[in-house]
Amino acid sequence: MISTTAQSRSQAPRHAVKLARAAALGSHSRCGLGLRLGGCAAASRQHRIVSSSRHFSSTPATRLRDFFPAKDTPHIQRTAPAWPHHGYTMEEMTSVVPSHRQPRTFGDWAAWKIVRLARFWMDKATRMDRAQQVDKRHPTTAVVADKPLTEAQWLIRFVFLESIAGVPGMVGGMLRHLNSLRRMKRDNGWIETLLEESYNERMHLLTFMKMCEPGWFMKLMIIGAQGVFFNSLFVAYLLQPKVVHRFVAYLEEEAVHTYTRAIHEMDEGHLPKWTDPKFRIPDIAIGYWNMPEGNRAMKDLILYIRADEAGHRGVNHTFGNLNQREDPNPFVSTFKDRDVPKPSLKPAGYERSDVI
Numbered sequence: 219m220i221s222t223t224a225q226s227r228s229q230a231p232r233h234a235v236k237l238a239r240a241a242a243l244g245s246h247s248r249c250g251l252g253l254r255l256g257g258c259a260a261a262s263r264q265h266r267i268v269s270s271s272r273h274f275s276s277t278p279a280t281r282l283r284d285f286f287p288a289k290d291t292p293h294i295q296r297t298a299p300a301w302p303h304h305g306y307t308m309e310e311m312t313s314v315v316p317s318h319r320q321p322r323t324f325g326d327w328a329a330w331k332i333v334r335l336a337r338f339w340m341d342k343a344t345r346m347d348r349a350q351q352v353d354k355r356h357p358t359t360a361v362v363a364d365k366p367l368t369e370a371q372w373l374i375r376f377v378f379l380e381s382i383a384g385v386p387g388m389v390g391g392m393l394r395h396l397n398s399l400r401r402m403k404r405d406n407g408w409i410e411t412l413l414e415e416s417y418n419e420r421m422h423l424l425t426f427m428k429m430c431e432p433g434w435f436m437k438l439m440i441i442g443a444q445g446v447f448f449n450s451l452f453v454a455y456l457l458q459p460k461v462v463h464r465f466v467a468y469l470e471e472e473a474v475h476t477y478t479r480a481i482h483e484m485d486e487g488h489l490p491k492w493t494d495p496k497f498r499i500p501d502i503a504i505g506y507w508n509m510p511e512g513n514r515a516m517k518d519l520i521l522y523i524r525a526d527e528a529g530h531r532g533v534n535h536t537f538g539n540l541n542q543r544e545d546p547n548p549f550v551s552t553f554k555d556r557d558v559p560k561p562s563l564k565p566a567g568y569e570r571s572d573v574i
């Protein structure tokens with residue numbers, strides 16, 4: 219991640235200029251970091267038939283292609299999500315708040331500092347100017363800035379964040395799976411939760427990919443970031459799984475913060491393309507989250523995604539508090555004397571004594 223952000227540094231000014239121009243004029247096909255933006259209606263073949271108007275678009279409809287169109291075969295009608303989403307109530311989604319768990323150990327502190335560094339470079343790469351920064355003393359909880367981000371800037375942040383967020387769960391799940399095979403011991407329920415987390419993050423990414431198409435520069439950044447991130451996490455998880463879970467939890471704190479700020483800016487009327495009643499979110503999202511009719515606006519979508527991130531935050535902070543070898547996963551366990559814990563309601567995670 220660090221190597222690619224360093225690469226972005228030299229290119230960022232040029233791309234940011236394009237981004238600003240594209241967002242301001244709404245007439246260019248590409249914007250910052252090589253991201254081509256488009257209305258999600260244009261991304262769906264079905265939508266193209268129904269309507270030719272796209273409400274968040276800087277690309278002529280004829281030039282934006284569906285980045286991953288559904289495969290048409292003679293026999294298959296539809297491929298449903300392999301890991302169905304459990305769903306949320308509106309109350310669960312709106313009660314999510316950004317928060318920060320203070321580091322308590324050196325490992326916590328190191329994990330927190332790495333996330334801070336990543337956020338610093340992310341802000342640089344997306345050309346956030348000083349007025350767009352939130353209060354630096356409360357970087358994961360303050361959501362008010364003097365100047366809002368544009369839809370284009372938000373999408374770049376979402377895509378980059380989600381493209382790396384799907385990695386740790388897969389690494390952790392894979393290593394615990396191999397460990398269970400090698401040691402011929404039960405895993406006690408961690409693997410599935412970790413793999414489901416990475417699946418869920420990939421669904422976030424695929425949803426945003428229906429709203430834009432990355433250019434070569436963005437693709438290069440994502441490939442580089444994945445290479446560095448996967449290999450670093452692989453080694454780190456073998457050596458210090460607790461620290462990795464804490465690191466992921468801090469990354470999720472950033473995700474909750476990002477989506478909360480985006481919701482705030484939508485509420486304030488700063489993202490008119492997304493609050494336009496005609497704006498349509500992608501079908502893939504409606505199907506995955508089972509979003510009810512009447513609750514399919516961009517804000518609803520971000521509420522769902524933010525609730526997912528809050529769940530990952532609580533799960534990983536909790537996992538960071540547990541004995542990695544022996545403790546069962548409390549989130550898939552049945553308790554003798556209490557309900558199953560709800561990670562999205564526990565921003566700092568559960569302490570080991572609460573759930574084991």
Ligand SMILES: [Fe+2]
Pocket residue numbers: 380383418419422473523527
């Ligand atoms: Fe995500």
Ligand SMILES: [Fe+2]
Pocket residue numbers: 383419470473526527530
């Ligand atoms: Fe997440």
